[in-house]
Amino acid sequence: MTDLTQEQVRERIERRLAGRHRVEKTFRGLGIASIAFGILAVVILFSDIIAKGSGAFVQSAVQLEVHYDPAVLGIEQVDEESLTWANFTGVIREALRERFPEVSGRSEKRELYSLVSTGAPFKLRNRLQADPELLGRSETVWVAADDDVDTFVKSLSDSGGGFRGRTSDRMIRWIDQLLASGELKKRFNSNFFTNGDSREPEQAGIRAALVGSLLTLLVTLALSFPIGVAAAIYLEEYAPRNRWTDLIEVNINNLAAVPSIVFGLLGLAIFINFFELPRSAPLVGGLVLTLMTLPTIIISSRAALKSVPPSIREAAMGMGASRMQVVFHHVLPLAMPGMLTGTIIGMAQALGETAPLLMIGMVAFIVDVPGGVTDPATVLPVQIFLWADSPERAFVERTSAAIMVLLSFLIVMNTSAVWLRKKLERRW
Structure with missing residues (x-):
């Protein structure tokens, strides 16, 4: 009778221990699952941020042959006052018309001019201010493309499709020509680290x-x-x-x-x-x-x-x-x-x-x-x-x-x- 009672006690103890072990394993598994879920959420969050933000470190740029024509600029010498009122926008537009001489009509020219960022004239101003000898001469420069052009170029896939947005069919043809000739490339976006805020995305920096x-x-x-x-x-x-x-x-x-x-x-x-x-x-x-x-x-x-x-x-x-x-x-x-x-x-x-x-x-x-x-x-x-x-x-x-x-x-x-x-x- 005593042996039978001890056997029952032993079985009861073993059942309780088995139940405790199951609870402990379950708790440990829940802890591991919670940690894994947290790591997965962080990885997904970081991957999404990196995937969306990595493109900001490069910027589409257009290569132009610009001529610092005093007649177009409206200046005769390089000084602070003259550079303030100089028509660098006209120099950019003249370079674009020379690159695409077939463009005619006001609407087509407006679309052509929108290929380049509105901040491009400031780059020419800084270059002429740094080297006054450029007045009356020509040089090849890379200027930032407009944000719509930049978004379209970055969204291009192997099949050729891209996010059009406000990009017209004519602009896409010009973009394809520039890409084929190597005059439109993605370059390191130094403006992101050297500029302040701007209403133009391609000029905005931190x-x-x-x-x-x-x-x-x-x-x-x-x-x-x-x-x-x-x-x-x-x-x-x-x-x-x-x-x-x-x-x-x-x-x-x-x-x-x-x-x-x-x-x-x-x-x-x-x-x-x-x-x-x-x-x-x-x-x-x-x-x-x-x-x-x-x-x-x-x-x-x-x-x-x-x-x-x-x-x-x-x-x-x-x-x-x-x-x-x-x-x-x-x-x-x-x-x-x-x-x-x-x-x-x-x-x-x-x-x-x-x-x-x-x-x-x-x-x-x-x-x-x-x-x-x-x-x-x-x-x-x-x-x-x-x-x-x-x-x-x-x-x-x-x-x-x-x-x-x-x-x-x-x-x-x-x-x-x-x-x-x-x-x-x-x-x-």
Whole structure:
């Protein structure tokens, strides 16, 4: 009877263990499936962005034989005032008519002129300004094609079909002739990195947005890092434990979860309406992002200070060091890697923010590159927002390419934070 009871107990235990193992395997499988699904989603997202944005790094260009005819340009010498009023558009059009002499009629000429970007005359102006000896001479130059032509050329498949858009049949015949003769090619799009924003997709670039982001982040870093570290040191090393410090800690933790647009409203009300600081300036953007990143930096800095063993403080005080010497000579250097990691993560978060900057007017159309923190500027996420709202098809690849650049900066910053933590942290 006893043996039979033990057998039953053993079977019951084995059934329970088998059930636990099944649950554990199921849970492990769900975890692996979740990770695989997340990786798949990221791969699909990145593949879609790269597929749409890679075309922005090349630009269709047309080869023209231009003649800097003083009569067409309407100038007799090369100086700043003459170049301002010179008719470089006429030079471009004359070169196109010479290339296609069979074109006649106003409508045909209008279509012919639309093969070339409206920004092409500015390239000729810069070349003549750099080399005044070109006046009265001819040269072969590559000028950017119009965005409709560029979209059609990039969409051409092996079967010959392409996205027509506003491209007429006559324009397609001219494009085919230029492609067959090698006078229409896809070249590296340097304008994307050297130009500011433009209403013409082929002339639009991210330089102004990149400089605006850099200036905004410099202001944010210059304010948030010392203030955040100082607040963390006070709360962790000096502040007494009472209801007031508990209230401050709770509010700091709550501020870290506040929607970013609330900080934009705060910046609009205080920095612009009350202090009357300039709108759409990196200074105001940096102040708003400072308020947003301070909770993150304070929390990470306090965590870094807590990770320093109490024995370090006790040993330093036992050697006769003052409270300030203990903090700044022993505790702070050991906690600095964690503080830097939290700061870099906070800066990466600030780099990708859009909503608070929209509230302070950094959504303006900015062409010129800002020269200081008080000049009108925009930032890369806002530039992406503006391009995504543009109706032209060519802005789709510009938007995706700008996202690629932004993601590259974010990946570099987060990778740097991980590397610093692994390189500098100490195991106690």
